[in-house]
Amino acid sequence: MEFAGEITDPVHRYVRFSQVEKGVVDTPAFQRLRRIRQLASAHLVYPSAQHSRFEHSIGAMHVAGLAGETLLGKGYIDNAEAVQDLRLGALLHDIGHGPFSHLFEEVLEYRCNTTHEEIGKRIIMQSEIADILDKHGHSADQICRLSFGQSKVNFMNEIISGGLSADIMDYLPRDGLFTGAEYAKVDYHRLVSSLEVSKNRLALNRSALNSLESMLISRYEMFKAVYFHKTVRSAEVMLLHSMIAADEGLGLTETSLSNYLGLTDEATLERLCVLGGGKQAFAGKMARDYRDRRLLKSVYEKFLHKRDKQRMDRKALQAIASGIADAAGVDRNHVFVDASRAPSMPLTPSKEEMYSVLVVDKDGVYEMPVSDIPLVESISKFFDMLRVYTTAENREKVERSVKKVLGDQETLYMGAGKLGR
Numbered sequence: 076m077e078f079a080g081e082i083t084d085p086v087h088r089y090v091r092f093s094q095v096e097k098g099v100v101d102t103p104a105f106q107r108l109r110r111i112r113q114l115a116s117a118h119l120v121y122p123s124a125q126h127s128r129f130e131h132s133i134g135a136m137h138v139a140g141l142a143g144e145t146l147l148g149k150g151y152i153d154n155a156e157a158v159q160d161l162r163l164g165a166l167l168h169d170i171g172h173g174p175f176s177h178l179f180e181e182v183l184e185y186r187c188n189t190t191h192e193e194i195g196k197r198i199i200m201q202s203e204i205a206d207i208l209d210k211h212g213h214s215a216d217q218i219c220r221l222s223f224g225q226s227k228v229n230f231m232n233e234i235i236s237g238g239l240s241a242d243i244m245d246y247l248p249r250d251g252l253f254t255g256a257e258y259a260k261v262d263y264h265r266l267v268s269s270l271e272v273s274k275n276r277l278a279l280n281r282s283a284l285n286s287l288e289s290m291l292i293s294r295y296e297m298f299k300a301v302y303f304h305k306t307v308r309s310a311e312v313m314l315l316h317s318m319i320a321a322d323e324g325l326g327l328t329e330t331s332l333s334n335y336l337g338l339t340d341e342a343t344l345e346r347l348c349v350l351g352g353g354k355q356a357f358a359g360k361m362a363r364d365y366r367d368r369r370l371l372k373s374v375y376e377k378f379l380h381k382r383d384k385q386r387m388d389r390k391a392l393q394a395i396a397s398g399i400a401d402a403a404g405v406d407r408n409h410v411f412v413d414a415s416r417a418p419s420m421p422l423t424p425s426k427e428e429m430y431s432v433l434v435v436d437k438d439g440v441y442e443m444p445v446s447d448i449p450l451v452e453s454i455s456k457f458f459d460m461l462r463v464y465t466t467a468e469n470r471e472k473v474e475r476s477v478k479k480v481l482g483d484q485e486t487l488y489m490g491a492g493k494l495g496r
Contacts, residue, residue, distance in 0.1 A: 090137040095211035110339035115175040116310035121254035138241035139165035151272040164221030171195025174343040186328040192223045224424025232424035233277040258296035262286045273440040278433035295454045305373045313365045321358035371464035374474040379459040403476035411464040
């Protein structure tokens, strides 16, 4: 593969790029990712967490390239063009993210039942990105399938998303670096060099199982300490309710590409902050308080690590919030019940939780449940965080009423506010 230049990166040191990658990166659709923070509201708690989807996408491309070169050297991939396809797939895997990253995913799901992946497919296929790929001899349809886990070559999908993916091997160390958290140490060079393929699935040499264990635990700790941090989520709850309330008037989820590609963090926040009066007053106030860091206060918190499949939808959470507000004698718009939910194991390209890993040793290939990896069993299945937030002036009233309404509901299990990292 002939490279056209090099980028200095704080995580991977030097990232080389080819001519076709340069063409894709230079498009307005890709440059837009510079203006979408990787961690939405985390910068309000971790001030240095200003990194964007732009550099994460380039980092994922780099790691996917390393994985591709490993598999090429071991004979699992036939030619360097397949490695280039992998790199392009990883480069474009986040092209469809809206403002505030995964937070806007919740708005899309609630308002129009779509995902950033579906929008990403349209951006690749219907923008100048398709022309650039075609010009350099690459199928836009094939790259699109790779980006979103729909290639017929399953192990190629797994290199881009899943438990052994370039995605997780970039975002964990990158998020750890820019938040300053010490949990996200990932020996991705060891993992990548130990990759194998069996029956169209990605496999791992047994010697690297300790590195996989460390990465899975790091991911789990980052969810608890950073992604589900109570103040980070407080800010996100404010933005989430602001965007949902303002959507009908502002058309935020109007998913024509001309509208969607104009949605970035600051542009969207600015549109929200100027709202006032009538039905839009609530949305505007939430956005301005978010901007000025006048955040909601957490008055109840419970970490749940459940193994059943019962789920509570958004309407049920709203009903609980109304009950708490009524018991406290405060405005129902001042109480928010949030259920942050994520699989404790990464999702596979088919969006199922990673239950096992193919392991290669001197005796052959076998499937190992991730629960057989030391320490991982204790963090398997979904974990959830139930919180109740309110405004500072209502804090004491709501805190008292929460205890009356919720009691000690240890068995409550939630399904709203999903985050699929």
